[in-house]
Amino acid sequence: MAVENNAVSSERIPVTLLTGFLGAGKTTLLNHILSAHHGHKIAVIVNEFGEVGIDNKLVIGADEEIFEMNNGCICCTVRGDLIRILSDLLDARDGKNGKYAEFDRVLIETTGLADPAPVIQTFFINEDIDSAYYLDSVITMVDARHADQHLDEGHEAQEQVAFADVLLLNKVDLVDTNELQSLEKRLRAMNPHAKIYQTHKSNIELEKILGINAFDIDQKLEIDPGFLQEEDHEHDDSVSSIVLREERPLDMDKIDKWVIGWVVNLGTEVFRYKGILYIKGVKQRVIFQGVHMLFESTSDREWREDERKVSEVVLIGRNLDREWFQKGFEKCVAH
Numbered sequence: 001m002a003v004e005n006n007a008v009s010s011e012r013i014p015v016t017l018l019t020g021f022l023g024a025g026k027t028t029l030l031n032h033i034l035s036a037h038h039g040h041k042i043a044v045i046v047n048e049f050g051e052v053g054i055d056n057k058l059v060i061g062a063d064e065e066i067f068e069m070n071n072g073c074i075c076c077t078v079r080g081d082l083i084r085i086l087s088d089l090l091d092a093r094d095g096k097n098g099k100y101a102e103f104d105r106v107l108i109e110t111t112g113l114a115d116p117a118p119v120i121q122t123f124f125i126n127e128d129i130d131s132a133y134y135l136d137s138v139i140t141m142v143d144a145r146h147a148d149q150h151l152d153e154g155h156e157a158q159e160q161v162a163f164a165d166v167l168l169l170n171k172v173d174l175v176d177t178n179e180l181q182s183l184e185k186r187l188r189a190m191n192p193h194a195k196i197y198q199t200h201k202s203n204i205e206l207e208k209i210l211g212i213n214a215f216d217i218d219q220k221l222e223i224d225p226g227f228l229q230e231e232d233h234e235h236d237d238s239v240s241s242i243v244l245r246e247e248r249p250l251d252m253d254k255i256d257k258w259v260i261g262w263v264v265n266l267g268t269e270v271f272r273y274k275g276i277l278y279i280k281g282v283k284q285r286v287i288f289q290g291v292h293m294l295f296e297s298t299s300d301r302e303w304r305e306d307e308r309k310v311s312e313v314v315l316i317g318r319n320l321d322r323e324w325f326q327k328g329f330e331k332c333v334a335h
């Protein structure tokens with residue numbers, strides 16, 4: 001796959017995906033966003049929705065409808081209901097079909113949705129949606145009091161952590177500092193590139209969660225340096241992250257073949273991956289990221305003279321074999 005240059009169009013509408021553990025505080029956050037005076041006009045799409053008495057906001061219910069892709073890949077699915085709603089919103093923005101809606105961003109709340117992947121993939125796969133909207137970020141709310149239990153019990157909570165760009169540790173009033181620290185450590189091990197904020201009653205400055213461009217492929221990879229020093233993970237979470245690093249320049253064709261080689265078999269197990277590549281003969285940094293089997297690479301800014309050129313990729317998934325991935329990565333070194 002060649003490196004594409006897909007600069008984000010400023011015309012596209014940002015979409016924030018809000019996911020999270022049961023009872024973690026998603027509705028509280030939504031009410032907080034919808035009642036704050038921030039000047040944004042937000043269209044909200046929900047699966048289930050409570051009382052929000054804000055009249056100039058648009059709240060639409062979605063029925064579940066998930067399609068497998070034609071190629072039969074079980075890890076690449078899109079939501080038909082979401083495509084329809086997003087298309088209807090565009091029509092309403094243009095005053096078509098007798099409806100009118102004014103909005104400058106969209107927030108999707110995924111109450112009752114265990115797996116955020118089909119929502120995320122909708123923005124990767126559907127061309128009409130991709131040309132009108134872009135995924136700004138995935139926000140996952142974590143109930144600080146019950147997080148350990150949720151994470152121990154099931155895959156769903158772990159996947160929600162895996163997909164997050166921002167983790168909001170809510171209900172901090174119900175835990176002590178030590179508990180919070182150990183929870184942060186556990187989450188960090190699962191997802192080292194997400195930003196973590198502690199919140200009470202879902203209270204967070206909106207600029208930390210809206211318009212942050214976290215899903216933008218041109219956004220630089222941020223890994224908490226503390227994570228890189230940590231090797232002792234106390235929890236046996238099946239969802240974890242690995243960081244691959246290589247200082248020698250890589251060969252882009254080899255990278256493509258390497259990724260295509262493993263996504264076919266491991267696409268369901270690898271939830272998200274994101275990285276910066278140092279490619280031989282390419283002046284720019286190459287950024288690549290993917291969700292399950294779907295991945296893309298774009299060129300970023302030029303490497304600076306004084307900068308240490310290094311390729312670095314984070315993979316988040318289930319039962320990842322660090323050594324196996326690192327060996328494959330090293331085989332992509334250019335000759």
Ligand SMILES: Nc1nc2c(ncn2[C@@H]2O[C@H](COP(=O)(O)OP(=O)(O)OP(=O)(O)O)[C@@H](O)[C@H]2O)c(=O)[nH]1
Nearest residue numbers: 022023024025026027028111170171172200201202
């Ligand atoms: N103690 C405490 N309670 C909170 C906090 N934030 C929210 N709550 C309460 O937790 C309960 C669940 O909050 P919701 O906002 O409904 O959570 P949700 O994630 O939307 O819940 P579901 O949609 O059922 O998954 C409510 O009673 C909130 O008032 C907090 O920071 N501390």
